[in-house]
Amino acid sequence: MNDQNELDREVPEQFDPARRFLLELADRGVEAQAISPSPLPPAQLLEIVEPTDWGKAAAVAQSQAWRWVAGWAEDGQALLSVSVCLELQGIYMVLRTRIDTRQPCLPSHAPYFFAANRPERHMRDLFGIEFTDHPDPRRWTRHQAWDSETAPLRKSFPKEGLPPGQTPPDMNYPFFRAEGHGVYEIPVGPVHAGIIEPGHFRFHAVGETLLHLEERLGYVHKGVEKIAEGRTPESLARLAGRVSGDTTVGHAFAACLAMERAANLEAPPRAAFIRGILAERERIANHLWDMAAICNDVGFGFAYYQLGRLREVWLRDNQAMFGHRLLMDRIIPGGVSVDVANGAGERMRASSKVLRLELDDLLTIIDANSSLEDRIVTTGYLTLEDAQTLGALGFVGRASGQVFDVRHDAPYSPYDQVEVKVPLEEQGDVASRFWVRYKEMRVALKLIESLLDKMPDGDIAAPWITPQPDAEGLGLVEGWRGEILCFVRFGENGCISRYYPRDPSIVNWPALEKIALGNIVPDFPVCNKSVNGSYSGNDL
C-alpha cells in the first residue's frame, strides 16, 4: 500500500496541522479563535472573526494542502453563519464565520478549491449569500421553482413555498458554448434512456471525440434540507436514509452519528458492530451492481447477468437476515433496529464464502476477456493531479492514487477496532475503477468476518437523550461512494433545526467532466457508470 505516495509531505516532529494553520493565519493578520473544547468532534472548530478574511483563510488552507470537504450555511436570524470543513491527514477542522443577514456577502473559496465551486453556488441559491470572486456565478440548484430574490433555506421562508402553480421548464440556462468548424452539441436529459436518475449533460463533440462536457444537475432537488427542519431524531434518520436510496445505510449512519455526538451519547458497541456490517453489506451490493453495469455498458452481457445474479442473492440475504433488501431504516438514533440473530452470523459467513468463490471464478473469466479489456483499459482517464485538485473521493479517488478512506484515516466505531486495508490503483481509467471496486469488495468481505468474530454482546440501542437546544454534531463515515459528511443542529424540544448531508457525489461529479474529455461519445455511458454519482444525493 502507500508505496511511493508522493502526496505525503515530510512530517516535521510533532506535526499538528491545525496548529500550523492557526499560526499561519496569525502571520497573515487573520484573527481566528479556536473554540475549545470543540463542539464538533472529531473536528476542531475555528471561528474566523472578520468575514472579509474568509478568502485568506482558504488561501492558507490551500497552501498547506488541506482538502476542502464541505460547506454549509445556517440562518441564525440576525446573522448567517457559514461553515467549511477541511481535512488534512485524517485531521478535520471546521472554519466558521458570521455575516449580516441583510447584506450577506463573503469572499469565495472557489478560486482556491474547486470542490467549493458548486457548494457555494448551492448556498447562494438557497440562502441568498453572494460569494465575491466566484469564478462561475451561474445558478446551480435553482431552476424555475423559485426566483433569485428568494432564499428557501432562510427560516422566514415557509416550507410549502409560495403558491405553486405549474413550474415552468428551465429554459435559457447559459451553457458553455463551443463554436467552430465541425463542432456540434449533443443535449442529453433530464429524462434519460435507461432506468436512471434525471440530469442534463451537454456534450460538445467533433466527429466522435468529446471536446467538452457540461453537467447541469439539480433536477431531483426536493428540499431535503428544508423538510428536515422540525423533525424528531427518528424521523431525521428515516429522511437521511432516503437522501440517496443506494446509500441508505451510509447516510443514516452519518446522520445518527452526528445526532448522537450532539446528544453526547454513544451507541452500544454491539450496535456499532452491526452498523459496520450493514455498511459493508451495502458496499458489496452496490459494487456488484456497478461492476455488472460497467460490463453491460460495453455489451458484455455474460458478466452483467452473472454479477447481477450475485447481487440479487445478496439482497435476498439482506431481506432474510435484516428484514429489508436495501437495509433501509435499520440504523436508528442510539443504535440499530435489528440484531444479528444466532443463526444469521453463520449464514453471513457462509454467504461471504460463497461470494468469494464466485468472484474468484468470475473475475478470472472477466480478466481474460480481451474485448472487455479493449473497451475499459485507457478509457476515461482521471489523472492523479486532477483527482487531487478535485479532492476526488472513494473509489474514484482511490483509482487515481488518492489513498484517503475515513475508515482508515479517521476511524470511528467499529472501524477503530478492526484492521481496514485501503486498496489503491494509480492508472485512473475505467479499468482501475472497476478493479479497485473488486478489491474493496474483498476487503469488505474480510471486514464482515472480522466484525462477526469480534462482535460484543449487549444492547443494540441506547435510550435517546434529548440534546440541549443549539447542540450541534458532525458525522463522518465512509459510505460506499466515499466520505459522507453530515452536519446536524438541534433546536427547541429536541427537534432538528438544521441538517446538511454532503454526499461524495457532490465532489465526484465534476471529475466526470474531466474523465469524459477526449473519449468517444459511445464510451460516455461506461465512463459515467465507472463513477456512478448520485443525482439525488447531489441535488438534495
Add this chain to the structure above:
Amino acid sequence: MLSLYRKIFTTGVLTEKFAKNKLGQQQTARELGLDELGEKLKATVDKRFAGSLHIRQVDAGSCNGCELEIHALNNVYYDIERFGVHFVASPRHADVLLVTGPVSRNMEAALRRTYEATANPKWVIAVGDCGACGGEFGVSYASCGAVANVIPVDAVIPGCPPTPLELMRGILNLFSA
C-alpha cells in the same frame, strides 16, 4: 473462453419458473407467488397487448431506491421480459409510464412533456410511497408530492421501495381491474 461457457452451464437457468419448479433451489423456494403471478401477467400481456407491453420508466425525483428494484426485474431471477414486458428508451414507444416520485418541481415540466410525448392509449403507474402519496418528502417548495398531483395516474405501487415481486403484482393489477 471455455471457462466462460463452463460458468454459464454450471450456473444453469436460475429464472424462477412459473410453470413447474424443477430447480427447487433455496432462492426459488423463498419467492413463492412468482409462479402464478407470472402466468397471469403473461396471459394479460398476450391478450391485451398482443404479447408485448412496453414500459418507459421515468424518475421524477426519486431517491433512486425504486430504480434499483425496477432494475432487479430484469435480473435472471425475475426476468420480466419473458412475460412480454419490455423497458424502452423513449416515451414514444411506450404503453405504460412507470413513474417514481415525489415529483420534484425541477422535474415537473419534464414529466408533463414525457407524458404528452407518450402515444395514446397510455397508462401511468406511480411507483413507491413517494410516487403514491409523497412519502417521506411530501409537498414543499421543491416537491409536488405524489405523481397524481402532476399527471393522471391509473395505478399505484406503494412500498419503500416496492420489491420486484410487488412491482410485478402492481403492473398486473393495472390491467386486471
